[in-house]
Amino acid sequence: MIKRLYNEKISGLGLSIFRIAYTMVLLCEVVQLNYFRHLIFDKIPFIRPAEIDFGIPLRIWMIAIIFIMFGLFTRLATIINYLMTVILVGSITTYEYHMFYAYLGINFLLMFLPISSNLSLDRLLLKYKYSNTRFQYNPPxxxxxLCYLVPIFVGLAFVYFDSIFYKFTSSYWTVGLGMWYPSSLPFxxxxxxPYILDQKYLMLFLGYLTLVFxxxxxxxxxxxxxxxxxxxxxxxxxxxxxxxxxxxWFGLGMCTIYLLMVPxxxxxxxxKSAQKPALLTFYYDGECPLCNRTKITIQHFDIAKRVDFKTVQYYAEQNELLKDIPTDELLNDIHxxxxxxxxxxxxxxxxxxxxxxxLKPLSWILRIPGIYHMGKAVYQYVAKNRNTERCTEENCGYTPPAIPIDEDKVKILQNYTVKDFKISLIKGGLCLVILFQIIVSYNSIKNKGGFxxxxxxxxxxxxxxAVEKPTKTYLGITHHAVFMDYHFNQYNHIISVIYVDKxxxxxxxxxxxxxxTAGSxxxxxxxxxxxxxxTDNIINQDNLKRGxxxxxxxxARMNGVCLKDAKFIIKVxxxxxxxxxxxxxxxxxxxxxxxxxxxxxxWHDKKYSIDIKDIESL
Structure with a gap:
């Protein structure tokens, strides 16, 4: 089955759309981590800072994500992205939540998936590298x-597989209250x-549907x-x-993985439906390397095919508006x-x-006086200094382009190719990952019949x-007990904090x-x-005070409140x-x-004290 799916070749467009959508969500998550970095990583936010400035690795991570989003230097960017994921969220404890595990698994896979095969700048760079004035290379x-199925398997199927062991032992999931139960608490x-929650049979239907699904x-x-x-x-x-x-980001992140299931x-x-008749005919010098690169670049970004390209040498004289313009002028200036x-x-x-x-906003910006004149000066400088030597049979002839070989066909042994090696690695890797998940999920099964x-x-x-600790840190393979009974049993309090100004x-x-309800x-x-x-369902007073x-x-720091003398009321x-x-x-x-x-x-002189009642005794 693995070999058949590997040999089944389909468009990589969907995977690239997933890449863009997923990295947008991941970037939002990292931006949030960066905003709250002092809360998350400092011993006491802004007062006893962390020993290293986490803003630096978080910004490096954001840059790597942006590179992946645009598909530029993708392989290197995915490696940096994975390392940052492991370092910054792989071993986090009090702030960990289930989307972190998905990031670990998916970010590991991104290093190996051909996510830049479409809609990427890497694809444009390949066109530059292997194209010339007489041949335009289009990468596969x-x-x-398999590239669509493996992320779904790791990011969704594993999560549901482990989660179902918990749900089948839940006193409220098994009676159809899995959707109603956690949604009925304000926090x-x-x-x-509330109106939807009050529809009993809709709630029961959604609860059972989730369980079966x-x-x-x-x-x-x-x-x-x-x-x-x-x-x-x-x-x-x-x-x-x-x-x-x-x-x-959990909801959106999971939705981006579902994009891989879209046919x-x-x-x-x-x-194809976005493609419309060309609005503009672009005439370029077909023998100019820079002009050909310009054509390749515009075509790469012109997804809707709104620009039609024609060479001056063959088509200019056929246009009534251009036939009276000297050929040298047409060749020396883009028309x-x-x-x-x-x-x-x-x-x-x-x-x-x-x-x-x-790209319309760029056209508006370039029309602004000052920017327009500066852009015109830059254009004229480049046009004047570009290589204008005509490429003819006498001075350069035709050199066949060196197109990259299909690495799958490269032989390692007499009857063993790179493709065979990849399939073996995929089979071995999937078997190992499945084994890890089964071992980890053993402890997710609560009732084992006395075994x-x-x-x-x-x-x-x-x-x-023992297996869960490293697999959770590096691959996101762990337990998925989401919104279970024990999370909410005896949860009879909501705690808020109010600042009292002078x-x-x-x-x-x-x-x-x-x-x-939850605040911003x-x-x-x-x-x-x-x-x-x-807070939690059973209050630990020490954790509450530290929180x-x-x-x-x-x-206080983010809102300009001085902690030399500040008072906060605790309400329940x-x-x-x-x-x-x-x-x-x-x-x-x-x-x-x-x-x-x-x-x-x-807070007095940045020293904290609190006097609070025992919440559980109220």
Whole structure:
């Protein structure tokens, strides 16, 4: 099966669209990490800083991601991206959340996938390298079908495979409350949907649908007849996560992986439908190396084919608007025709940018007085100093281009090629990864029929723990207990922090809003930190005090509040514990619960003290 899928060549367009979408999400995540880096990495934000400046590696990481997004020096950029992922989030503890594991797995795969086969600057560089004035090289656009399936297997199927072991032992997932249960607590809400939560049978349907979907996914995602139903359900579930929960990069990140399940023919039809009749005819010197590179560059970015290219030597005299212009002038200066009007020099490039929809802003900028005149001077300098020697049979003849060989056909042994070696590596790698996941998932199975109490069972548990540590750090292979019973059992409180200024006015820190929902500070890792490591369902007073210290110190610095003398009030909203059955209006009632003051945190000369009641005894 692996060999058949490897030999099945399809367009790499979908993989490149995934590359762009995925790296946009990853970049947003890293930008957020950079913004909160003092909160995450400092011992006490801005007061006791980390021993190294994490802003430097985070910026290096962002640059690498941007290079991957544009497909420039992709292989090197993916290696840097993976190393930064391992270093900065692979071993993170109190801020870790499930999207970090997906980043580790996908970023590892990006180093080996042909993600720059389409829509990339690397592809343009290859065209430059292997093209000449008489031949234009187009790098292969087709890739192995495996390149689509492996990221889905690692980024989605493994997650669902492990998660289902937890869900099948959950007292609320197994009765269809898996969607209603976590969404009915205010602090899990990004955008509240109480009306939808109050539709009992819709909630039960979505809960059971999720359970069945995750169970069958790993056995069906590679089958073409299942692809569209799984795509629709999967996208729907993760768009719901994006809307409802304060983990936007998780929702969006998973949606980008689902883009790999979109039939490639759909992407091809979409791009073909974007192609329209040419708006502009671009006349260039067919024997000028620089002019040919210009043509290659514009064609590379002109996805909609709005610019038509013709050589001066063969086509200029056929155009009524150009036939009276001396040939030397046409050869020495770029000319174009649009709507019956002739443009030359910089004005031609302005028209080119105007014809390509997403480059229109460049045409507007180049028209600005000053910029226009500077651009014209630069253009004239380049045009005057370019190589204008005509390429003829006498002075250069025709040199066949050195096209890169198909490495898959290179023989290692008499009957063993590079392709055979790659297939062997893929088979071995997949078997190893599957073995790792099975070993790790052993400890995800809670009820093993008593086997867990035997000596063999205990030894297996130790092996599972030992394997999980390195595979989690380097490959993202770990447990996926998402929104389980024990996360919310006895969770009967929401804690917020309010700053009191010198005039006595209160400012709610953007941690928890007045209605108990997550504030603007809580997205992804910061939400996990506050919700399950600072507060949690059973409060640890020491963790709570440290969390309030760190969040208040970070907020104060970012908002210009001096910690020489600052006061913060700690409030708690006592809520009902979640029932074991569906209940209409539950979320709304919790959001309307009153707040009570339970403590005061103060900063004097950047020294922190807090007096707070025992939350669990309230």
């Amino acid at each position: 656009e087709k890739i192995s079908a 899990t809400n990004y955008i509240s949907i 995750e169970f069958i996914f790993i056995f069906t995602f590679f089958l073409k007849k299942w692809r569209i139903p799984l795509l629709i359900i999967g996208l729907g579930l993760h768009v719901g996560i994006l809307i409802c929960y304060p983990i936007p 490639v023919s759909w992407w091809e039809k979409l791009f 174009s025709v649009r709507n019956g009007k002739v443009y030359k020099g910089l004005d031609t490039y302005i028209q080119v940018f105007n014809a390509i929809t997403y 867990e109490n035997t000596s063999a069972g205990k030894e297996m548990s130790k092996i599972s723990d 005039k006595g006015q209160q400012v709610w820190l953007p941690i928890i809003n007045n209605d108990g 500070y809580l997205h992804g890792p910061t939400w996990i930190k506050w919700t399950f490591r600072t 309030i210290r760190d969040f208040s110190a970070f907020w 909203k006592k809520i009902d514990t979640l029932p074991n059955h569906w209940e209409e209006g539950f979320l709304k009632r919790q959001m309307e619960k009153p707040w009570m003051d339970v403590g005061v945190a103060t």
